[in-house]
Amino acid sequence: GENVEQHPSTLSVQEGDSAVIKCTYSDSASNYFPWYKQELGKGPQLIIDIRSNVGEKKDQRIAVTLNKTAKHFSLHITETQPEDSAVYFCAAGSNFGNEKLTFGTGTRLTIIP
Amino acid sequence: GAVVSQHPSRVICKSGTSVKIECRSLDFQATTMFWYRQFPKQSLMLMATSNEGSKATYEQGVEKDKFLINHASLTLSTLTVTSAHPEDSSFYICSARDPGQGLGYTFGSGTRLTVV
Numbered sequence: 001g002e003n004v005e006q007h008p009s010t011l012s013v014q015e016g017d018s019a020v021i022k023c024t025y026s027d028s029a030s031n032y033f034p035w036y037k038q039e040l041g042k043g044p045q046l047i048i049d050i051r052s053n054v055g056e057k058k059d060q061r062i063a064v065t066l067n068k069t070a071k072h073f074s075l076h077i078t079e080t081q082p083e084d085s086a087v088y089f090c091a092a093g094s095n096f097g098n099e100k101l102t103f104g105t106g107t108r109l110t111i112i113p
Numbered sequence: 114g115a116v117v118s119q120h121p122s123r124v125i126c127k128s129g130t131s132v133k134i135e136c137r138s139l140d141f142q143a144t145t146m147f148w149y150r151q152f153p154k155q156s157l158m159l160m161a162t163s164n165e166g167s168k169a170t171y172e173q174g175v176e177k178d179k180f181l182i183n184h185a186s187l188t189l190s191t192l193t194v195t196s197a198h199p200e201d202s203s204f205y206i207c208s209a210r211d212p213g214q215g216l217g218y219t220f221g222s223g224t225r226l227t228v229v
Contacts, residue, residue, distance in 0.1 A: 034217065034218065036220070041223070041225070042222055042223060043119070043206050043208075043220035043221050043222045043223045044157070044206070044220045045220070046217055046218070046219070046220075049217060089156060089157065099145065099210065100147060100159055100162060101147075101159070101208075101218060102159075103156045103157045103158075104156065105155075105156045106155075106156050
């Protein structure tokens, strides 16, 4: 089955600086890579996703890059703000078969004012 | 966008009793829903895939007789934790995908279960 590794587990960044979180996956059949933000006591919220036929996607301050060959994908948050503080999870899945997602272990991001 | 409603948000029950958690897709039909469990400061672990009109598919190590899943309609899946024990205390989250919105999965707000 799929195995997703995520680093770092914790990340502290000065407000206004950039944050980068990296994930690797093992199953070459995975073709969908979402990123979720989870605040305390709440369900995960999709912030950006990318499909395997695209190398990069950007939405305002958030971007995701994908290297299919290396099986790496990364989340980039620029101009960080205090409200970006949360736990971020990457995931990998496929739109074939049972479509289930496998999650990374999470990164606790703290933005220092 | 797609909305998944989950109830209750919090529940406390006594050991040995059963608890039912509901997951509804509010503005779309979901033939498949997913149930996750999340322990404090840990990732989401898939427990089972709920299939409308058929039996759920459980992940390895998840007791199907303890975690009963029913997906009787295209908008509702329920998870019943039977004979709950303190070690079942966790955050349970459901998710579903709106086929009309590509591959994105929407999560419910989660249910904090505490067994005393």
